[in-house]
Amino acid sequence: MRQYIIAGNWKMNKTVSESVQLASDIVAAVKDVKKTEVVIAPTYLAAAKVADVIKGSNVKLAIQDIHWKDQGAFTGKVSVDMVKEIGADYIIIGHSEQRQYFHETDETVNLKVKKTLAAGIKVIICIGETLEQRETGVLKEVLGLQIKGALAGVSAEDADKNVVLAYEPVWAIGTGKTATDEQAEEVHAYIRSLIKEIYGEKIAEDMRIQYGGSMKGANAAGLLAQKDIDGGLIGGAGLKADTFKAIIDAAEAK
Numbered sequence: 531m532r533q534y535i536i537a538g539n540w541k542m543n544k545t546v547s548e549s550v551q552l553a554s555d556i557v558a559a560v561k562d563v564k565k566t567e568v569v570i571a572p573t574y575l576a577a578a579k580v581a582d583v584i585k586g587s588n589v590k591l592a593i594q595d596i597h598w599k600d601q602g603a604f605t606g607k608v609s610v611d612m613v614k615e616i617g618a619d620y621i622i623i624g625h626s627e628q629r630q631y632f633h634e635t636d637e638t639v640n641l642k643v644k645k646t647l648a649a650g651i652k653v654i655i656c657i658g659e660t661l662e663q664r665e666t667g668v669l670k671e672v673l674g675l676q677i678k679g680a681l682a683g684v685s686a687e688d689a690d691k692n693v694v695l696a697y698e699p700v701w702a703i704g705t706g707k708t709a710t711d712e713q714a715e716e717v718h719a720y721i722r723s724l725i726k727e728i729y730g731e732k733i734a735e736d737m738r739i740q741y742g743g744s745m746k747g748a749n750a751a752g753l754l755a756q757k758d759i760d761g762g763l764i765g766g767a768g769l770k771a772d773t774f775k776a777i778i779d780a781a782e783a784k
């Protein structure tokens with residue numbers, strides 16, 4: 531059975547002191563959570579302090595993106611060794627906001643994925659279609675390119691143990707428009723079939739696929755009840771301990 535993974539992507543929210551407070555609130559709120567993997571992704575600036583706050587707890591640390599180079603003249607960027615040193619468990623790669631605003635391509639996603647896995651850190655790879663792509667019927671093609679692009683050269687062993695996918699339909703992010711349970715499940719099942727084509731049945735069955743896009747306490751139970759939905763990548767509802775916990779409760783109740 532796949533373990534649910536609920537991850538809060540804090541995006542460009544919270545100062546360092548606010549991040550420390552939110553991380554402490556989440557640690558307290560989830561201390562009795564047993565079945566669900568809980569992850570938080572603060573900003574770079576807050577990450578080291580948040581790492582200290584969550585040490586010894588059942589909350590894991592994700593970092594929002596890295597550069598694929600080891601070091602050098604890349605103003606504004608952070609390398610995998612830097613985030614490894616502070617104890618990152620996951621790196622989120624290929625978020626649609628990166629793709630939309632910061633020139634992320636399937637090729638740069640792939641470079642970052644390989645760099646992260648080589649450093650012994652797990653990846654959460656984000657994929658998803660825009661409304662226009664959905665409406666013009668190219669959803670499957672877009673997802674196929676994103677998945678094959680991201681995973682090119684990734685070993686079966688890494689795919690099996692160290693890769694989580696996050697399906698985030700761009701039109702559902704921050705809009706309050708969630709995909710219906712059926713819409714989401716249909717795409718998740720399709721994604722799993724693509725993984726089966728690439729890596730075979732066992733890895734397809736093992737790989738966790740999160741849903742992301744206006745997920746909250748009120749709709750989490752329905753989404754998480756779907757056969758191929760294994761958790762959530764949460765934006766807005768992850769910015770308060772109680773709204774985040776409501777989603778984790780829905781996972782724990784399964």
Ligand SMILES: O=C(CO)COP(=O)(O)O
Binds near residue numbers: 625704705764766
């Ligand atoms: O993009 C998301 C998480 O990475 C989803 O954001 P929202 O939950 O705010 O829609």
